[in-house]
Amino acid sequence: RKSLPPGPVPIPFFGNFPHVSFKVDHNILDKLAKTYGNIYTLWLGHKPVVVLHGFPTVKEGLTTHADDVAGRMNTPFFQRIANGKGIFFSSGVIWKHERRFGIATLRKLGLGNKGIERGIQVEARHLMEFFQISCCALDPAYPIVLAVSNVICTVVFGHRFSLEDETFQKLVKALHFFTDFANSTSQILYDICPWLMRHLPGPQQKVFVLCDFIHSFVRKEIRIHKERGKIDDPEDFIDYYLFQMTENNAMYKHDEDNMVQSVFDLFLGGTETTATTLRWALLYMVAYPDIQEKVQQELDAVLGSSQSIWYEDRKRLPYTHAVVHEIMRFCSIILIGLPRETVRDTTLLGYPVPKVQGSKVTLSCHLLSYVSPVFSPCKPFEFDPGHFLDEEGNFFCREAFLPFSTGFRLCLGEQLARMELFIIFCSLLQTFRFTLPDGVKEADTQCILGSTVQPRPYRVCAFLR
Numbered sequence: 192r193k194s195l196p197p198g199p200v201p202i203p204f205f206g207n208f209p210h211v212s213f214k215v216d217h218n219i220l221d222k223l224a225k226t227y228g229n230i231y232t233l234w235l236g237h238k239p240v241v242v243l244h245g246f247p248t249v250k251e252g253l254t255t256h257a258d259d260v261a262g263r264m265n266t267p268f269f270q271r272i273a274n275g276k277g278i279f280f281s282s283g284v285i286w287k288h289e290r291r292f293g294i295a296t297l298r299k300l301g302l303g304n305k306g307i308e309r310g311i312q313v314e315a316r317h318l319m320e321f322f323q324i325s326c327c328a329l330d331p332a333y334p335i336v337l338a339v340s341n342v343i344c345t346v347v348f349g350h351r352f353s354l355e356d357e358t359f360q361k362l363v364k365a366l367h368f369f370t371d372f373a374n375s376t377s378q379i380l381y382d383i384c385p386w387l388m389r390h391l392p393g394p395q396q397k398v399f400v401l402c403d404f405i406h407s408f409v410r411k412e413i414r415i416h417k418e419r420g421k422i423d424d425p426e427d428f429i430d431y432y433l434f435q436m437t438e439n440n441a442m443y444k445h446d447e448d449n450m451v452q453s454v455f456d457l458f459l460g461g462t463e464t465t466a467t468t469l470r471w472a473l474l475y476m477v478a479y480p481d482i483q484e485k486v487q488q489e490l491d492a493v494l495g496s497s498q499s500i501w502y503e504d505r506k507r508l509p510y511t512h513a514v515v516h517e518i519m520r521f522c523s524i525i526l527i528g529l530p531r532e533t534v535r536d537t538t539l540l541g542y543p544v545p546k547v548q549g550s551k552v553t554l555s556c557h558l559l560s561y562v563s564p565v566f567s568p569c570k571p572f573e574f575d576p577g578h579f580l581d582e583e584g585n586f587f588c589r590e591a592f593l594p595f596s597t598g599f600r601l602c603l604g605e606q607l608a609r610m611e612l613f614i615i616f617c618s619l620l621q622t623f624r625f626t627l628p629d630g631v632k633e634a635d636t637q638c639i640l641g642s643t644v645q646p647r648p649y650r651v652c653a654f655l656r
């Protein structure tokens with residue numbers, strides 16, 4: 192304990208959970224950083240978690256010894272979900288190979304031949320149809336999440352689902368329940384005393400049933416792919432994976448359990464995150480109508496009435512591109528990154544952080560905190576696309592912009608997410624003018640904390656332009 196960065200004194204069994212009221216939020220993290228500095232230790236039950244606070248600390252902590260901090264915390268909950276397989280919750284050899292395969296396959300499927308972009312355009316069109324039919328006072332949350340989930344379906348299964356398909360709707364709801372459960376008090380209690388929580392009624396029972404449902408949904412799709420036998424001409428993630436499994440001379444054997452979990456992880460990583468960002472995007476557009484109008488003027492001037500929007504268009508749309516970045520920065524949907532784990536003894540900003548070998552209880556991990564990113568000399572707490580524009584109005588990205596994290600475990604779907612956000616956002620704004628419903632005077636931009644930082648449910652009107 193002596194060697195770790197400072198932090199509040201833990202109490203037996205619960206550690207510092209009472210200090211963070213069993214739920215971490217922006218204010219608590221800020222307060223702790225003010226007291227203990229930008230790197231501090233929190234004991235979550237019997238596990239020390241080293242928290243990196245703010246951009247310079249996160250950057251240095253995750254990149255100076257990037258390899259040392261590339262493990263993933265294996266909590267009882269994660270273990271029950273993934274059993275150390277796939278990409279998200281795995282570490283070591285499995286993680287390296289599954290991640291490498293995932294990145295390579297996404298690249299083959301999309302970038303270059305515009306394959307994934309077409310899938311995104313299709314979903315953008317379905318979403319627009321939805322807005323056109325129910326144009327007034329609608330809550331965009333569910334249609335957006337359906338669109339984004341269908342993008343992942345196209346990538347991994349090679350086809351989309353009708354929005355009325357009940358099994359698809361069940362999949363989307365199951366993923367939503369899962370992400371809601373993560374970072375909830377029930378999940379925290381499960382990780383402290385899994386032996387007890389396993390037998391008690393509560394959301395933890397439901398989450399496991401739903402996870403099993405998602406796994407069997409994926410297994411069914413794999414079975415269909417196998418029966419179709421198109422392995423020599425791969426068209427989607429499962430095709431590529433099945434092809435890889437036939438490579439007998441490979442050092443690492445890809446197997447079906449890892450495939451199921453990797454597909455699960457693509458859904459998990461790619462659904463709630465992108466959907467939540469798009470929900471914030473529409474909310475900010477009604478909250479800042481001047482900015483919405485400026486985006487529309489740029490879209491009209493540059494694209495005219497062009498039907499399809501491509502990711503490449505961002506280069507001709509500096510203001511819109513800056514707005515998309517400002518949305519991501521301002522909503523900061525990832526409050527604390529998915530906890531990492533040190534895979535060997537290391538030092539973080541001068542503090543020795545040990546990997547306690549062989550111990551069942553003590554692991555050194557760290558959380559990221561993106562709160563108060565350094566955006567000097569700008570005003571970080573104001574929504575201003577100017578944060579990403581130079582004096583001539585050209586787009587530029589800032590080093591402190593890290594919504595996808597950094598280091599060896601940075602988001603695997605960054606490229607896909609960027610494409611989705613840009614194409615769907617531009618398509619919607621090109622077609623509709625978004626306003627608050629009659630009688631609502633001000634947009635509510637307060638947030639709800641779950642595993643992502645979400646807007647409160649809201650309604651908008653979408654008028655054809």
Ligand code: HEM
Pocket residue numbers: 263278279280290456457458460461462464465468524525528529530531594595596597599600601602603604605607608
């Ligand atoms: C706005 C959208 C998104 C945001 C803000 C986001 C953010 C993140 C962050 C912060 C991490 C944790 C990295 C770390 O441990 O340091 C992560 C991991 C991950 N993301 Fe994303 N993500 C987004 C979209 C996506 C999409 C579309 C996919 C899938 C295609 C995806 C797949 C993953 C996966 C598989 C990981 C785990 C990587 C690993 O452990 O090696 N994400 N993401």
